[in-house]
Amino acid sequence: MTEPVDPSESKLKTRALPGVETREPSITPPPSASDQTPLKRPKPVSGGPRKRLMPEGIWTKCPKCQETIYRKELEAKLNVCWQCGYHFPLTAWERVSSLIDGDSFVQADSEMSSVDVLSFPGYLSKLESNQQKTGMKDAVITGLGLLHGRKVALGVMDFGFNGGSMGSVVGEKLTRIIESATEQSLPVIICSTSGGARMYEGMFSLMQMAKTCGALAYHGREKLPFISVLTDPTMAGVMASFASVGDLILAEPAARIGFAGPRVIKDTTKAELPKGFQTAEFLRDHGLIDAIVPRKELKGRLAWYLDCLMASRDAAQA
């Protein structure tokens, strides 16, 4: 682990940010009609280490604006369509490298993997196929690294691994990295994307919600900041636990965020869902999250927020 650089450098970088108020217009236009049927959104492709998942060819099509785009250029632009701003999903590793300085990331618990604790039919083969598909052991990457020179504890989920579902491994890895952050007085950043708790591990999955929130309770008691970044989609058991208790809660544009699935709500209430229901913009307009941050601004914004939240600590250490 490289030591954090001189904090003054971090401040310089912060000041050099293209302004802290570069957020999108405070009232973004309502999401387009295509956002209204979130679960039917075309399955986008992603770059990075999971290349073999992508269809052959050097071009891809933006599912929102239908523009044909050059895949290499898309990757260079953090998988954001430069025509319409559509945020393609990122793999966990792509997200890590988009946030962490150079090669400063030191992964924790890289070998931890799930066991079929309930002998649930089909779980082992599901795990195996997800491991093969993603090259990951489970649905989260955790570790310590530098973000604009500041040492942070980072957890990043990957929707490609069984819908980013949280079982024992996701809960344990996040809890451990939060506990490390508490011990080392570090801020925690978790980028979530998940369909919820992992059914295959039954009640053990549900208990990860309490476990992660408990670790954050003790982290927060030390007046250490936790920033939750919600990416598309973050639902159910993950949303009803660590993802919702950030000192700051940020979301990527148009990310689907909620507790119950839209179909369940529709079936239960027999009501039409409001326009843009359960999108990042809907949550912001209802006062439920702090800000929507476009992906290309995320790293700089996180650095600035941490400069604010850690200001008195930084001053005490200077």
Place this chain on the structure above:
Amino acid sequence: MKHTLEFEKPIAELEKKLDELKSHEASGSLSVSFQEEIALIEKKIRDTRETIFSNLTAHQRVMLARHPKRPYTLDYIREVFDHFTELHGDRLFADDRAMVGGFASIDDSQVMVIGTQKGRDTKENILRNFGSAHPEGYRKAMRLMKMADKFGLPIVTLIDTAGAYPGIGAEERHIAEAIAVNLREMMLLEVPILAIVIGEGGSGGALGIGVADKVMILENAYYSVISPEGCAAILWKSSEAVPQAAECLRITADQLKSLKLVDQIIPEPLGGAQNDVSAVATSMRQVISQTLKQLGSMGVSDRMKARYDRFRAFGQFIES
């Protein structure tokens, strides 16, 4: 009116025959005595009940946990505690009637008791939203728990919900956050907390008042990450798989106990708690007062550490 579950039908049929015989006997319409036959059928009923209820499947227990005659939170509060005084509202938006709470006493000690509440009939179910709380319910629960913490009152929660309400208003007022905040804050409360699953332990909606020093469960209650119906729909794409899903999820009291996910099982009479509420209440009262005594004898930091460690230990994985 008696309510008969599908798997109780063999018993119901025998009971019907018994009633017929008894009425013949009483009216004397036929000049023979049926005493012998009555005794025989009574024995058959006892045996059939014994066979059915000592071999319940997970799905049958779920049906018992949802039995319309099953005692609900307020029924137990009435039987177990004295002087229950309900307190209302989250001080922010509304009074969620699917979540009840207030002061009560047990063994002459004051406690805060909180629980999800189902309705007994259609009218009450509309009022109680079928026991599925909105964000304001979880926020009311937290308000009362914080007050209990401030004034040193132990907390007892009774859990009986199919889940937090999946509705538009619930999402608009951030049901996920309301539950998540409870998970975080309950971990830091300094007073003893005891949670008892009395019927349905429906996922996050149950856990939202379930982060406790000890978690108990009634014999025929269940506690699950997802309803067997939801699991069957997602994994098997068929409602016929509900019994299989119920089995695979390991949600019954004895399965949860053997996985160490709950600390103690409170027994029910044969056929379910609805057959003898006061017997269940008596056991429950004993369990509550013993547990609160034991928890109360611990130092605050020991108790809080034990609570953290209790949840910290959940999860199985390999590291190689």
